[in-house]
Amino acid sequence: MPFPLDVPESVLRNRRSQKWQAYPGDVLPLFVAETDVVLAPAIQERLTAAVADGDTGYFTEIERFAGVCARFYSRFGYEVPEETVVPVNDVGVGVRETLARTLPAGAGVVYTPPVYMPFGPWIRRVGMSPVAVPLIDHDDDNPRLDLAGIERALADGARAVLLSHPHNPTGVLHSDAELAELADLAAQYDAVVVSDEIWAPLAMPGVDFRSFLAVSETAREVGLAISSASKAFNLAGLKCAFVVNGNPGKFAVPRSALSGAVGHFGALAGEAAMVDSLDWLDEMRAALASNLDLMERLLTEHLPRARWRRPDAGFVAWIDLRAYPGLGDDPAALFLDEGRVALSPGPAFGAQGKGFVRLNFACSEEILTEAFVRMGRVAAAH
Ligand SMILES: Cc1ncc(COP(=O)(O)O)c(C=O)c1O
Known part of the structure; x- marks a missing residue:
């Protein structure tokens, strides 16, 4: 077994x-x-020690944890600057806060069904309106983004694209070429790409995952990625994730507003995961x-x-x-x-x-x- x-x-x-x-x-x-x-043994040891020490208070080591995330995420295609990482308490919060803080009220947000079922509700919850542009051939060997459909939606006024990359439920990695073209479209139409990359650490052996933010400079200009150790290491209940802001000069997603709600055990376990496991x-x-x-x-x-x-x-x-x-x-x-x-x-x-x-x-x-x-x-x- x-x-x-x-x-x-x-x-x-x-x-x-x-x-x-x-x-x-x-x-x-x-x-x-x-x-x-x-x-993982390092996670068990870290949490067990924290319990033994009664170390169950509020999370506070924001900079330290941002550094951990930046070093870990740099394995996915580009050197992530520590100061661009914003710890948040889960990926859902990261996605919703990112949409809410980068878009005008009521903006259209493209998403790509079949896709992780909360995407539509999350978009609505922050007062935006979901615009479905289904994947092409989700039921075949080569599921891919409908870039022509996305361009039409952006031309019609949508202001963001919410990606699932790697894609849940198909498990497909969007290719660098698709993502670079998506970044160019977003730049052309002044749209934001929010890339939910919670599954990033779990590419199959021999498969290289690359962050949306890694595919081009333009991608970083238009994009933010959100990830976590939670799927790979089974830590979802501990409430810890992070946003990587591709363009902090443009997108105001401040640690001061978002990082205080991170679970202390989530950050302890996340560090044990991303450094020692x-x-x-x-x-x-x-x-x-x-x-x-x-x-x-x-x-x-x-x-x-x-x-x-x-x-x-x-x-x-x-x-x-x-x-x-x-x-x-x-x-x-x-x-x-x-x-x-x-x-x-x-x-x-x-x-x-x-x-x-x-x-x-x-x-x-x-x-x-x-x-x-x-x-x-x-x-x-x-
Ligand atoms: C694509 C995707 N995003 C977000 C989540 C939920 O993440 P969180 O519990 O950190 O909000 C999941 C959970 O399976 C997921 O598959």
């Missing part, structure tokens, strides 16, 4: 986070993007790749008509079940009711997701295998 996803189900069932509490005990949860890992991160990426190999076999055996594209990054797979019409537009509903497997429903990611499910494969081989056996039974019955 691939380390570090080697946690028995009996131990996981003690967890009180969303993944293991949302459903009854007979359901295998492969939905929300938490991972079934043992925490890089070997562990490589093991995690290898474990995820190994699970993808297993999934390839499981799909062939249990859902032979399903289609999917191996993700370039992350731990979710976007699975096309339209060749099983009996499963309907929302196969996740039947898999839950009849198979006792919880997945993320495809339609939640946009109308493009009808007949799809998103499956979180950051679990043990036993759980993954059992989930496919159950899904195969449901598919066979319809």
